[in-house]
Amino acid sequence: MLLRPLVRKTFLNHFYHEIQDQKLDETHSRINLHILKIANNKFDINPLFRELSNSMITFCLSKKEYQQYVDQQRFGELNIAAQEKFRDYQSNEGEFGELLLYCFLETHLEAPKLLTKMNLKTSHNDYVKGADGIHLLQVDNNEFQIVFGESKMYQTLRGGINKAFESINSFLNHSKNNVEYELQLINSHLAQEIVDDQTYDQLKKIIFPSAKEDVIQTNHAFGIFVGFNLKITNEMKKLSNTEYQKQIRQLVSEQVKKEFKHIDGLVDKYDLYGYSFYIYCIPFVKIEDVRKAAIKRLKGEVS
Incomplete structure (x- = not known):
C-alpha cells in the first residue's frame, strides 16, 4: 500500500454494523448502516467525540504538517492547529459529517486520504467548494479508484440521500468546481501528503494514468455519508x-x-452507472443538537 490510513480502527468499535456492504442489484453501490452503541436507552455519543478528537488532527492537517509537529515534539499544538480549522458551531452545518465520512473511508473502506478541504483553509471561516475530501482506493494490483467525498446531515434519510446525489450530479457537470478542478488540486497539493519522492512519483502515475502504458486503470467513485434524524417515541423510551x-x-x-x-x-x-458509490448512514436523535455539540467538543469549547 502506497499510502496508509491514519485513522485508528478503534473508530469502528463505537458502532453496531447493522448493514454491511450491501450491494444493490442494478448499480455499483454498497450500503453500510452504522448505529452508535446504545447504553441506557440512548446513543452513547461521548466516547465517539473523544475518538474524533484524535481523528480530526489528520483530517485537518496535511501529513507533512502533522509530521513536522511530531518531529518537533509540539504535541500540545497539534490539537490546537486542528481545532482552529473548524468553523463556529452556529454556522457549521457540514464539518462534523465530513469528519465522520473521512473516518469511514479511512477505516472501513481502507482508502487513505489524498486531500481534505480542511487542509486548504487559511481561516476557520473559509468555505471551500467541491468534494468534501478525496481518497485513494486500491481495488486490485493495478486498479484504483479516486473516491470523492460527499456528506449530508439531514432531518430525513431520503432527503439526505437526495441532496447527496444532487450535489454529485452538480459536481460532475459544473463548469468550474468539477472533477478536473479537484484533480488539479490534488496535483498541486500532493507533495504535502507524501513524505518520499518514490511514493510521490508512483501516486502521480496512478492519479494521472497514461493511456499509452495501458497498465494502471484509475476510475472515479464517490463516498457518501448521510446522517439523519431518528424520532424516539415515549413508549420506546420506557422499554x-x-x-x-x-x-x-x-x-x-x-x-x-x-x-x-x-x-x-x-x-x-442522473446517469451515473459508470461510478461506484460507497454509502454510509448513521441515525442521530436530535441531529441539530448533536451537530452543534460535536463542533463545540472538537473546537475545545466544552470539556
Whole structure:
C-alpha cells in the first residue's frame, strides 16, 4: 500500500454494523448502516467525540504538517492547529459529517486520504467548494479508484440521500468546481501528503494514468455519508435496555433497506452507472443538537 490510513480502527468499535456492504442489484453501490452503541436507552455519543478528537488532527492537517509537529515534539499544538480549522458551531452545518465520512473511508473502506478541504483553509471561516475530501482506493494490483467525498446531515434519510446525489450530479457537470478542478488540486497539493519522492512519483502515475502504458486503470467513485434524524417515541423510551436496543436497530435497518431501490433510481436519474458509490448512514436523535455539540467538543469549547 502506497499510502496508509491514519485513522485508528478503534473508530469502528463505537458502532453496531447493522448493514454491511450491501450491494444493490442494478448499480455499483454498497450500503453500510452504522448505529452508535446504545447504553441506557440512548446513543452513547461521548466516547465517539473523544475518538474524533484524535481523528480530526489528520483530517485537518496535511501529513507533512502533522509530521513536522511530531518531529518537533509540539504535541500540545497539534490539537490546537486542528481545532482552529473548524468553523463556529452556529454556522457549521457540514464539518462534523465530513469528519465522520473521512473516518469511514479511512477505516472501513481502507482508502487513505489524498486531500481534505480542511487542509486548504487559511481561516476557520473559509468555505471551500467541491468534494468534501478525496481518497485513494486500491481495488486490485493495478486498479484504483479516486473516491470523492460527499456528506449530508439531514432531518430525513431520503432527503439526505437526495441532496447527496444532487450535489454529485452538480459536481460532475459544473463548469468550474468539477472533477478536473479537484484533480488539479490534488496535483498541486500532493507533495504535502507524501513524505518520499518514490511514493510521490508512483501516486502521480496512478492519479494521472497514461493511456499509452495501458497498465494502471484509475476510475472515479464517490463516498457518501448521510446522517439523519431518528424520532424516539415515549413508549420506546420506557422499554427495557435490551428491548430498546433491539427495536432501534430493527427500526433503522428497515428504514435504510427501504431506500435501496430509491438509490438505484437516483443513479438512473442522473446517469451515473459508470461510478461506484460507497454509502454510509448513521441515525442521530436530535441531529441539530448533536451537530452543534460535536463542533463545540472538537473546537475545545466544552470539556
